[in-house]
Amino acid sequence: MSIREHLTELERRHATLEKELESAKHHPSMDELEIGNLKRQKLKLKDEISRLRVTG
Structure with missing residues (x-):
């Protein structure tokens, strides 16, 4: 799973x-x-999303 896909899934769960x-x-x-x-x-989830946006 790419970072973008993972980010999308986290946003959906959020x-x-x-x-x-x-x-x-x-x-x-x-x-x-x-x-x-x-x-x-x-x-x-919000923290994980923020972390991925900074590193991804």
């Missing part, structure tokens, strides 16, 4: 997590721990 996070914020059964986990995953 967007998916953003949608999940927005949905979770409006769902009464989601607790703060689950929401925090989604935020951490999203931030980790």
